[in-house]
Amino acid sequence: MSDSIERVKCLIIGSGPAGYTAAIYAARANMYPVLYQGTQPGGQLTTTNDVENFPGYPDGITGPEMMIELQKQAERFGTDVRDGWISKVDFLGDVHKVWVQDDKEIHCETVIISTGATAMYLGLPSEQKYLQLGGGVSACAVCDGFFYRNQEVVIVGAGDSACEEAHYLSKLCKKVTMLVRRDEFRASQIMQARVKNTPNIEILYNTNTDEVLGDGQVVTGVRVKNNITDEVHEIPATGFFVAIGHKPNTDIFKGFLDLDPTGYIINVPGTSKTNIDGVFVSGDAADHVYRQAITAAGTGCMAALDAERYLASIDSTFEVNTATNY
Numbered sequence: 001m002s003d004s005i006e007r008v009k010c011l012i013i014g015s016g017p018a019g020y021t022a023a024i025y026a027a028r029a030n031m032y033p034v035l036y037q038g039t040q041p042g043g044q045l046t047t048t049n050d051v052e053n054f055p056g057y058p059d060g061i062t063g064p065e066m067m068i069e070l071q072k073q074a075e076r077f078g079t080d081v082r083d084g085w086i087s088k089v090d091f092l093g094d095v096h097k098v099w100v101q102d103d104k105e106i107h108c109e110t111v112i113i114s115t116g117a118t119a120m121y122l123g124l125p126s127e128q129k130y131l132q133l134g135g136g137v138s139a140c141a142v143c144d145g146f147f148y149r150n151q152e153v154v155i156v157g158a159g160d161s162a163c164e165e166a167h168y169l170s171k172l173c174k175k176v177t178m179l180v181r182r183d184e185f186r187a188s189q190i191m192q193a194r195v196k197n198t199p200n201i202e203i204l205y206n207t208n209t210d211e212v213l214g215d216g217q218v219v220t221g222v223r224v225k226n227n228i229t230d231e232v233h234e235i236p237a238t239g240f241f242v243a244i245g246h247k248p249n250t251d252i253f254k255g256f257l258d259l260d261p262t263g264y265i266i267n268v269p270g271t272s273k274t275n276i277d278g279v280f281v282s283g284d285a286a287d288h289v290y291r292q293a294i295t296a297a298g299t300g301c302m303a304a305l306d307a308e309r310y311l312a313s314i315d316s317t318f319e320v321n322t323a324t325n326y
Contacts, residue, residue, distance in 0.1 A: 013086045013112070087101050148173050167194050179222075
């Protein structure tokens with residue numbers, strides 16, 4: 001084996017609540033974890049201004065601050081946190097091989113995947129502006145809906161998730177305007193009925209978002225356009241929610257791991273195990289239902305425990321380049 005190939009007992013791909021929690025548990029179990037943060041260190045929470053539903057923060061915390069604290073906690077127990085991302089993997093042989101940015105090769109005894117998922121947005125400059133400012137654009141009603149209590153909001157989407165989020169917002173907000181691009185929903189009949197029968201949800205069909213309006217700091221409304229009549233009008237709103245789907249960051253695992261049609265990694269129910277022994281998944285790379293920081297952290301714990309038990313079951317004698325790792 002080439003001296004340039006690093007050997008790692010536990011490699012964690014991706015940061016965020018799942019990756020850092022896995023690292024904390026793996027480090028405390030003397031698994032000498034190496035964690036690559038990925039192209040978005042800290043994951044989706046770094047785009048979240050206020051986090052108030054994660055236990056242990058009675059006064060709330062910003063997403064970036066939480067990720068810094070989790071990273072420090074992982075490093076406290078010896079996790080080797082590194083910049084960079086994994087660009088290629090090979091899980092077909094006895095050794096799990098990964099490559100860092102197509103250059104550095106690492107051989108791993110266990111791999112924990114925490115690459116998460118990326119929320120899909122419309123791509124409007126005004127949408128991205130207020131998303132970056134934390135001024136009223138969100139892709140998670142459960143995360144951010146609380147901040148819009150008794151206010152008027154707009155949500156874009158036509159699937160089950162959009163209907164579920166619109167219904168959730170209707171319990172908090174004075175009015176929810178739902179924008180549906182076509183003349184019908186893509187959602188199941190039961191979900192359609194739920195939003196149609198909610199008095200404070202107004203549904204606008206054949207309607208596209210033209211621009212997210214604001215005062216330079218926060219959202220004040222949405223300009224929409226009917227794609228049949230070309231009629232344009234403005235809707236007053238303090239929040240703009242996008243519910244058009246998520247894309248799991250799992251492309252590099254195609255051909256090695258079992259994925260569902262959307263690209264989420266399929267795990268053995270009740271565990272973090274994948275179809276490859278020694279490869280585990282946590283967080284939003286597998287979870288298309290809950291997508292919360294606390295559930296991601298929980299599955300990160302599961303992945304580390306499953307990896308530890310796997311190593312014990314094979315009576316691991318893997319020699320780690322600890323001098324390189326620390």
